[in-house]
Amino acid sequence: xxxxxxxxxxxxxxxxxxxxxxxxxxxxxxxxxxxxxxxxxxxxxxxxxxxxxxxxxxxxxxxxxxxxxxxxxxxxxxxxxxxxxxxxxxxxxxxxxxxxxxxxxxxxxxxxxxxxxxxxxxxxxxxxxxxxxxxxxxxxxxxxxxxxxxxxxxxxxxxxxxxxxxxxxxxxxxxxxxxxxxxxxxxxxxxxxxxxxxxxxxxxxxxxxxxxxxxxxxxxxxxxxxxxxxxxxxxxxxxxxxxxxxxxxxxxxxxxxxxxxxxxxxxxxxxxxxxxxxxxxxxxxxxxxxxxxxxxxxxxxxxxxxxxxx
Numbered sequence: 001x002x003x004x005x006x007x008x009x010x011x012x013x014x015x016x017x018x019x020x021x022x023x024x025x026x027x028x029x030x031x032x033x034x035x036x037x038x039x040x041x042x043x044x045x046x047x048x049x050x051x052x053x054x055x056x057x058x059x060x061x062x063x064x065x066x067x068x069x070x071x072x073x074x075x076x077x078x079x080x081x082x083x084x085x086x087x088x089x090x091x092x093x094x095x096x097x098x099x100x101x102x103x104x105x106x107x108x109x110x111x112x113x114x115x116x117x118x119x120x121x122x123x124x125x126x127x128x129x130x131x132x133x134x135x136x137x138x139x140x141x142x143x144x145x146x147x148x149x150x151x152x153x154x155x156x157x158x159x160x161x162x163x164x165x166x167x168x169x170x171x172x173x174x175x176x177x178x179x180x181x182x183x184x185x186x187x188x189x190x191x192x193x194x195x196x197x198x199x200x201x202x203x204x205x206x207x208x209x210x211x212x213x214x215x216x217x218x219x220x221x222x223x224x225x226x227x228x229x230x231x232x233x234x235x236x237x238x239x240x241x242x243x244x245x246x247x248x249x250x251x252x253x254x255x256x257x258x259x260x261x262x263x264x265x266x267x268x269x270x271x272x273x274x275x276x277x278x279x280x281x282x283x284x285x286x287x288x289x290x291x292x293x294x295x296x297x298x299x300x301x302x303x304x305x306x307x308x309x310x
Contacts, residue, residue: 027138032064036072039143039155039165044108048138049167052287054187054210056130058160060086062167065209065216065287071152075159079103079139079170080112085126088160103168110140113171121175130186132209132286134176142166183286183297184265190281190303193261193268197277197309204249205304209287219300220291226298234298238267238282245301246271246280267299277307 027048035042035049051064053076062074078084081098103110112118124133144157144165158166178185189208195201207215226234234241239257246255253273257280261268264284271278281303289297 031067032062032074033067033069035074035141035165036067036069039072039141040146042141043143044106045141046138046170047141047167048136048173050136051134052209053125053133053135054131054208055084055086055125055133056187058086058088059187059210060084060088060159061164061210063209063212065212066220066291067212068214068217069212071154073159073164074141074167075164077103077158077166077168078112079110079168080114082112082114082122090161105140105142105166105168108140110168111170115171117175118172120177121172124175124178128178128185130188130192131178132185132187133178134287134290136173136175137167137169138171138173139167139169142168178286180286180289182264182284183289184283184302185286186283189283189285190266190268190279191305193279193281193303193305195277195279195305195307196270196272197307199310200308201305202307203303203305205245205301207285207300207302209285219285219288219298222300223288223292223298227293227296234300235296238299239269241299242267242269242280242282242301245304246278249304273306275309277309279303279305279307 027046030042030047030049032049032051051062054061054063060076062076080102083093083097083099086093121133121135125131142158142165144155147154147156155165156162158164187208187210189206191206207219222234225231242257243255255271257269257271259267260270267282269280271280280301282299283302284297285300285302
């Protein structure tokens with residue numbers, strides 16, 4: 001009987017997991033807002049996060065447009081030997097596809113799973129040099145250094161000019177494909193659209209997923225308002241969207257717009273305002289589709305910039 005009882009106990013005992021066997025722990029599930037609220041609490045932690053990754057010139061960042069943050073942003077790198085081919089200062093990750101040695105930061109060597117999902121992600125950002133991707137990834141978070149300048153607190157040390165905290169990707173668990181032609185997947189949101197003349201360009205507005213703030217939160221609220229039928233024209237009339245935004249930026253003036261670019265996802269207008277050339281970019285942002293209750297995404301004035309012409 002004792003032997004039978006011992007055998008039953010062995011059969012009913014929980015089977016040890018891989019983590020129990022090798023001493024590893026599961027990654028912490030955390031949101032971008034959670035990280036921004038207390039970066040130091042997650043320093044050196046292995047985390048799992050679902051968010052947007054924005055990639056382009058001097059930009060490889062993890063972001064969430066619903067989270068208004070100031071003095072906090074997250075730069076992205078890959079573990080292992082893989083490089084992201086991102087141009088930034090300094091020295092950037094252009095040129096060689098791989099490092100000579102696996103990435104090591106603050107005494108931690110960080111691995112990378114280069115599976116099918118990882119290759120889907122890297123293929124997207126290679127095919128679309130300026131883009132926004134929605135993913136779930138596991139990696140190690142480094143808060144960086146906390147600094148206070150003129151009463152404002154910043155976390156930094158990694159990325160372009162030491163701008164940011166750091167998230168080092170170890171595995172991409174899921175990635176959303178880009179399949180809709182009516183959505184603007186760019187991260188720059190019209191920032192680099194050309195003016196007629198390049199003298200003294202002043203950026204008046206740039207609403208981009210890379211910089212979550214009051215403006216991105218307001219855009220989400222406007223999408224909900226439009227879905228309730230109160231401003232339904234924002235789904236169908238991009239020129240009116242541009243004009244209404246300009247009325248706020250230039251009170252008392254009546255803009256006369258000429259269209260210079262037209263796609264299903266982006267319209268670019270020009271306003272010859274005396275000696276000034278005003279460029280207005282209206283898009284259907286990809287990131288906004290995640291907060292829509294249907295396939296309809298509103299047109300948003302993402303960029304306004306003014307150049308002084310001689």
